[in-house]
Amino acid sequence: MTSQIPTVVSRSTLKRLPLYLHVLEDLQRQGQEYASCTMIAGKFDFGPTQVRKDLEVTGAEGTAKIGFKVSALVKDIKEFLGWHNAHDAFLVGAGNMGKALLGYKDFDKYGLNIVAAFDQDPKKVGTKIFNKEILPMEKMANLVKRMHINIGIVTVPAEFAQGVVDIMVSVGIKAIWNFAPAPLQIPEGIILENARLTQSLAVLTNKLTMNFDKEMKG
């Protein structure tokens, strides 16, 4: 009998799983067949117990004294994250960040397939970026339904983000990956994941400032 897996998994755990995956794929390339939590934890600044707890949620099972079979563990983590097959996505906002995402080759490894982009700029509409069509916003509603798109990626400037999200929700998008530095309101049941760079940057610049202050004081 499989051990009881908690139905709600913490954000912290979910964000650590891709890190383990990376280490495991490295090990796989090196021909390592088994990996222990101690070995994995060695790559990070937290302990083996943390790794074991995290891996538990994926349903992976290890062997005492030996560890986890790398290939099986990779498969379990990928399936748990939904990375074993690609989810189709639409992107709105073909600016710098939008272009960078459209050009990112490895998203298929991470369960994402951006099939097309939308922009309100008539100059961009009709062109192709990294072989992906830029379409007018008006076409989104129909295409979302026809192509069964569930994920919407928001790469417009902050002031347009809420408007874009409202449209996405109204046409049936289920999950939104937001890059705009704006607080967004979404209805119950819609998944919103923020990938705002400014939040990450805030942590960096604050720490740096704190360090300087410390040095000043001696």
Added chain:
Amino acid sequence: MTSQIPTVVSRSTLKRLPLYLHVLEDLQRQGQEYASCTMIAGKFDFGPTQVRKDLEVTGAEGTAKIGFKVSALVKDIKEFLGWHNAHDAFLVGAGNMGKALLGYKDFDKYGLNIVAAFDQDPKKVGTKIFNKEILPMEKMANLVKRMHINIGIVTVPAEFAQGVVDIMVSVGIKAIWNFAPAPLQIPEGIILENARLTQSLAVLTNKLTMNFDKEMKG
């Protein structure tokens, strides 16, 4: 006498401060002079106590019944985050993500100024992206010292990330903003902030997968 401010501020708090800043700047544009924690919290899915606790770390002081003066609060948050003046930074890896960051106009609002980029590709070296020079890696050491650069931005593929970080550390970079989906080893005292998109994506695709599973089961 000012109230006691904790010396170590949690990541969670630091990541919420930019969100408040955005709301406050909106209020400022609307001509609102004062803002209460209740009002700010209304934009998010957490309560006013959370907001008050977060604001406390910035040293901002409010007035009972009235709230916080918006202009003063904006200033306090920006200073606390180190966003009141720009930190110069070097970027390594002029690929898609690198280009997107080089072209991002608003970084000066967030305390960041990318002054130049480096790349090992001779075809890129010598060109300019968004009016910023692409230089050969060899030039970094001297320039870091001469220009007193503290921040290094890593936008190279995962397999090159550790090498780039090692170089950055050796030439005197104090803080690293990493976009590569690789676990990085850094010496004590160096600040490392990860902005890996794959971690954010993992949360999104997992939630989506979980939702589908729930629907399947009825």
Added chain:
DNA sequence: TAGATTGTTAATCGATTAACAATC
């Protein structure tokens, strides 16, 4: 076998939330 590792339960730690006196 001996001992490293898993799986799991208990203890600790830290962050969030609730409670409430002070205040304008």
Added chain:
DNA sequence: TAGATTGTTAATCGATTAACAATC
């Protein structure tokens, strides 16, 4: 004044870490 809000302390909640029996 009355009551909304601040500032702060206490209670709660959840995540991390420690402890330890089972195991191969």
